Amino acid sequence: MREITYSEALREALRQEMQRDERVFIIGEDVGIYGGAFGVTRGLFKEFGEERVIDTPISELGIAGAITGAALTGMRPVGEIMFMDFMTLASEQLVNQAAKIRFMFGGNATLPFVMRTPAGSGTGAAAQHSQSLENWFVHIPGLKVVMPSTPYDAKGLLIASIRDDNPVIFIEHKLLYKIKGPVPEEPYTIPLSTSEVKRSGQDLTVVATSVMVKRSLEAAAQLAAEGIEVEVVDPRTLKPLDAEPIIRSVMKTGRVLIVHEACKTGGYGGELAALIAESEAFDYLEAPIVRLAGRDMPIPYNRTLEYHAVPQVENIVAKARELAQGRI
Amino acid sequence: MNIEKKIELLRQMYTIRAFEEQAEQLYALGKIHGTMHLSIGMEGSAVGAIAALRPDDLILSTHRGHGHCIAKGADLQRMAAEFMGKATGYCRGRGGSMHIADPEGGNLGANGVVGGGIPIAVGVGLSIKMQKRDQVILCFFGDGAANLGPFHEGLNMAAIWKLPVIYVCENNQYAMSCSTRRAFAIPRISDRAAAYGMPGVTVDGNDVLAVYEAVSAAVKRARTGEGPSLVENFTYRWRGHSKSDANVYRTREEIESWKKKCPIQRFRALLIKEGALTEERAKQIEQQSYTAIESAVTFAEASPEPNLESIEEGVYA
Incomplete structure (x- = not known):
């Protein structure tokens, strides 16, 4: 099987899902022509245009609100927060709104979105760009939390997360982006909640x-x-x-x-x-x-x-x- | 606006007043678990704003949202049942007063977090635009929300992408106990619209027709792709912030002076003066509204509690 990087596997998942389902779009800071701070969305802006690969101002809470509102009304957005540390800025929408809307509405709503974000240390980025805050979100009923460790898992879990009808916090690792591994070319899913x-x-x-x-x-x-x-x-x-x-x-x-x-x-x-x-x-x-x-x-x-x-x-x-x- | 529609607006205002007076009574009788936030005195804002929408348009509401819910056409029985936490309620008893939502009817939910709906409106607007639908989203919030970060991020994003959003600030002059005089260094909240490159207007929120006109202009702008607007409805809440409020931060005289500016009495007098209504017909509308609420409450009281086996339903899809 061909080998690609974790980052390429994520990009392939995004590309294939965007080709398959026009409701899927990407939104975040510098995800467009810049290709994302870690390059995950590189090239997607050219392929899908600014309407489906949306650059935002530096407004993490706004991004979280945008994916919440869009998911609530028929879209399947994939948001990106440049560093997991900045999930703190997006938390009101993720924790108080997105995680609870379905329940508060008596089951009368679905919020199919993914919020991708890189966590972890090892890049010399110091205390405000290196945290691993997954457990904050694990503690919130209504959110799913996914953390892939290989390129194969990254692709299959991201596709499964996009197709899931719940808000998914998808936590990548900066030191894994360049790791290579075998990844099938065709789309595939790894069911969520499978160890x-x-x-x-x-x-x-x-x-x-x-x-x-x-x-x-x-x-x-x-x-x-x-x-x-x-x-x-x-x-x-x-x-x-x-x-x-x-x-x-x-x-x-x-x-x-x-x-x-x-x-x-x-x-x-x-x-x-x-x-x-x-x-x-x-x-x-x-x-x-x-x-x-x-x-x-x-x-x-x-x-x-x-x-x-x-x-x-x-x-x-x-x-x-x-x-x-x-x-x- | 034709006479039928004007009469319908009066009916909605009375229905909101009746619902909230009844809610207060139920609370006093110990029948309500939890708190509530009443919009008595602010009915002109909810009714005038929503009158400018089409039935298929969407709203995001606030913790003080009973009026928005009724004006958007909620089923009064399901609404009263949700208020009482019953299985027949809009949210099957999971949400209560602060979270009533009716997505099929275009009400994307009240919200327990001040300013919580402002960024969500960006996503809804984006969704409408991407799906090329001919709808608008009207997002209510209070004066307090205008001092939160989400206001800045949300209004800016809606403006740069020219989203079909109408931001309606219901300025009732108090964020709990903090008056707008203490919380703002500017006279009008709508002045902030200029900072985002959108039109901003302040209207007399107790004049239902003035609200309707201002919001209609904003809706037209949103629907034709020109982008969002900020409409500030200047009004006043007669009751305390919630049930724990002893009103120590304002004077009785101030409250009484605003009761003389009742939006319902004012509109009723106007319709009678215009010859659209007789005193008798007005009384009949008022009476019908109270009867409708009584019947909704009877339904709610007779409704079953949620089934305990279903307690975790709705956490995940």
């Missing part, structure tokens, strides 16, 4: 999200050389979560390490840990549930400090080894 085992193993389960899936797979390859077989599970959709593959994996391995980039306190790992502890997998645990997450601090600018603010491959290797060897 996937990315690597099988019997010694230890690692549940990881977004860029941490890639780092966990690299860690798993290193550990395999030591004879430790790690199973890596990627939830892909954080809300609503498909918990069953995670629980099944923990029942098989008896040990679980949860890895995410977002700050540890109040992060998604806490939810996963509680879910595992409440499940039938509890009786199979041979060690405490362990979380490896971003430090509880803003992302620093300095290259070395930034590197050490969030989990890296060597941290995952070390923690997984301790856990597998019964040292935790």
